[in-house]
Amino acid sequence: MPPPPLKIMYVDDEADIRTIVQFALEDEEDFVLKICASGQEALDTVADYRPDLVLLDVMMPGMDGPTALQRLHAQPGLGQLPIAFVTAKVQPQEVAHLKALGAVDVIAKPFDPMALADHVRSLWEGVRHD
Amino acid sequence: MTDAAREKKLAKLTALRAAFAAGLPERLEAMAACWRAAEAADPPQTVPAELIRLAHSLAGSAGTFGYRRLGDKARELEEALARSSRDLPPDAAWTARIRELIDALRPMAQVGPDDGQGVAADLMQHGNQDQALPDNRHIVLIEDDMLVAQDLATQLSMFGWEVSVFDQAAAARTALQAPWPAALVVDIALPEGPLAGLELMQQLQYPADVSVPHVVISARSDWESRLAAVRSGAAAYMVKPVDVAALATQLDRVTHRTIHVPYRVLVVDDDEMLARHYVQTLSAAGMEANALTEPARLLDVLAEHQPEIVLLDLYMPGCSGLEALRVIRQDSQYASLPVVFLSTETGLAQQQNAMKIGAEDFLTKPISDANLIMAVTVRAERFRALSMLIRQDSLTGLLNHIAFKLRLEGEIDRSRREHQPISLAMLDIDHFKKINDTYGHPVGDRVIKGLAQLLSKRLRKFDIIGRYGGEEFVVAMPNTRPALAIDIMNELRESFGKLRFESSQGEFTCTFSCGVAAALPPDNAASLVNAADDALYQAKRSGRNRVEARPA
Structure with missing residues (x-):
């Protein structure tokens, strides 16, 4: 029996990025995808959806990525929810800072839409074996 | 992922990218408008929040849709805007910097995706693929x-x-x-x-x-x-x-066997290394690229290579790119030849100047290989399509009389310089008037098309074929001695005689007569054409369906 699909939640305020992420991840049989347009939407739906992995844009208006991460982790039972950031700022100190906030990984923007699915897969392998 | 799934996915990605590209002009205009409004506001609004949002949005998405440089530039803009709102009071230098960044976005959007995965990369792969394809006949x-x-x-x-x-x-x-x-x-x-x-x-x-x-x-x-x-x-x-x-x-x-003749590109740049690099890049993409480092030879080289696009460096010693362009445009046969400037110059005024005197476009150095290939391909393609309408004989798709003569002159110049022989053959279908009278003009047209097809198929890629008028054809064969030219023409003559044409009155065959002239080194186009014409007349007089030769 194949393993159950990986439930992914992707959070980004940019409509363009949501479109391309949808394209990059939707046809993969081993993924189930939910896309949110804001940190608030993620907080509102995370309990129902129960993702295995959250991918979170860092710079968003209103609630930014780090705040969203803290609030997601503060939800009951979600303290260990794996969350990765997606950001254009991937200098080592930025990455270290984001990881210190509790992120499992940092994905660089811009990303290659054709390679994102594989990137997420290897990221997930890393999280599972951690 | 299977190849088919990947193919499908790539097609979808192309559509998404196209949609993104289509929305770009509007987004850039919104940013420019936002900045204009902020500058015009009284008192001047220091950092319009809407502009920061727009810059941030573009910075986040452009790269992922293949516009890496545009994304980077938008990021610079976003950071410049943010830095000022934090640390510094806005001053004239800052204002100029923001304006410059906003101005720089548009050309990057126009150039198209530059991540090596867009159209340009496809073209590159396509060029290589073409060469790798075995010839399945x-x-x-x-x-x-x-x-x-x-x-x-x-x-x-x-x-x-x-x-x-x-x-x-x-x-x-x-x-x-x-x-x-x-x-x-x-x-x-x-x-x-x-x-x-x-x-x-x-x-x-x-x-x-x-x-x-x-x-x-x-x-x-x-x-x-x-x-x-x-x-x-x-x-x-x-x-x-x-x-x-x-x-x-x-x-x-x-079978997609319509032969693709490589685009001819001329690169004019006094920097030899750079010129060589461009030539290598374009050649690798399947084009026929030549470099010229001394502008003084420009007109000779244009006449000889007949490029379909010219890449011109803006700054050269002895003669500026703008002056060189003026010289090109003074000759009416190059009035529509696309000339694209390559320069490190990003100033709008300079670019507008170049456009005003007839530059096709302005590319900023350094330019990625993929971008260069794409910029050149789309323009050469359009130029070829347009000029074909003018140069082509509409019935056969061969060069018409005028276009053939131009190409012939170029070839003769080349032969003379390289001390190579060139042969010229003139062909005339025998008793063509009788064919028309007996079977009707539509059948006569089919005979003409049949011979045109035969010539295009059987002659070599570098031979130049034209329809000289009526039932008369002409073929220039560079680097070919008369003996070989006569053999080639005799083979074609025999093949043509075996082709059967259909008519309401049954099948028939026909023949052609041919005159060959050659010269080493050739003198000029007119004397070569006259000699071939004499030889053709001789072939007709000695009974038709034969090849005769004359020295030029």
Whole structure:
């Protein structure tokens, strides 16, 4: 029996990025995808959806990525929810800072839409074996 | 991911990118408008929040849609805006910097994706693929009338196809396997049944990455047969008796064998290293690129290479790019030749100046290889399409009289400089007036097209073929001594004599006479043409259907 699909939640305020992420991840049989347009939407739906992995844009208006991460982790039972950031700022100190906030990984923007699915897969392998 | 899934996904990505690209002008205009409004506000608004949002949005998305440089530039803008709102009071330098960044976005958007995965990369791969493709000239013909089959096979071989013949569906089915033919020609009716040919086409199983087009031939011309052929996936339908030249044209079309002549590009840059790099990049993408480092030779090189696009460095010693462009434009035959400037200059004023005197576009150095290839390809393609309309003979697609003479002059200059011989052949279809009078003009046109097809198929890529008028053709053969030219023409003459043309009064064949002139080194186009014309006259007088030669 194949393993159950990986439930992914992707959070980004940019409509363009949501479109391309949808394209990059939707046809993969081993993924189930939910896309949110804001940190608030993620907080509102995370309990129902129960993702295995959250991918979170860092710079968003209103609630930014780090705040969203803290609030997601503060939800009951979600303290260990794996969350990765997606950001254009991937200098080592930025990455270290984001990881210190509790992120499992940092994905660089811009990303290659054709390679994102594989990137997420290897990221997930890393999280599972951690 | 399977190849098919990947292909589908790439197609979808291309559509998404196109949608993103289509929205770019509006987004950039919104940013520019936002900045104009902020500057005009009283008191001036320091950092418009909307502009920061727009810059941030573009910075986040452009790179992912393939516009890496645009994304980076938008990021710079976003950071410049943010830095000022935090640390510094806005001053004139800051204002100028923001304006400059906003201005820089538009050309980057116009250039198109630059991540090496967009159209340019496809073009690059395509160029390489073209060269790697083996030349598959094999056709399988399935026809139960062996007389018709053998005849078609012989005639198709005149156009360079190798034909295997089967007279039954069953035999063809067993025999058809890798290596696959380039195309199938199949009769609807075979011994197995009145539609057995089409049934066979539907039963054939190819591997996923193979597709073999089929052309249907049939004695019937009714709607049902044609519909059945369409349903079998036929690429073309031809009624018997089959016009072989037309069948050869269809086979070229369905096998994508319409020859792609490489785009001719001239790079003018005094920096030898850079010029060489551009030439290498463009050559690798399948183009015929030449470099020129001294602008003084520009007109000679233009006449000789007949480039379809010129890349011109803006700053050169002795003569500026703008001056060189003016010189080019003064010659009316280059009035529409696309000239693109390559420069590190990003100033709008300078660019506008160049546009004003007829530059096609302005590319900023350094330019990525993929961008360079794309910028050159799209412009050369358009120029070729437009100039073909002007240069082509509409019946045959060959060069017309004027266009041929221009090319001939270029070739003669080249031959003279390289001390190479050049041969010129003039061909005239024998008794053509009688063909027209007997069978009608449409049939006469088919004969002309047949000879044009034969010449295009059988001559070499670098030979230049023109229709000189009426039933007269002309062929320039560079680097070719007269003895070889005479052999080539005699071979063609024999092939042409074997082509059978259909008419309401039955089949007929025809012949041509030919005069060859050659010179080493050639003197000028006019004397070469006159000598070939004399030789042609001699061939006609000594009984036609022959090749005569004259020294020029």
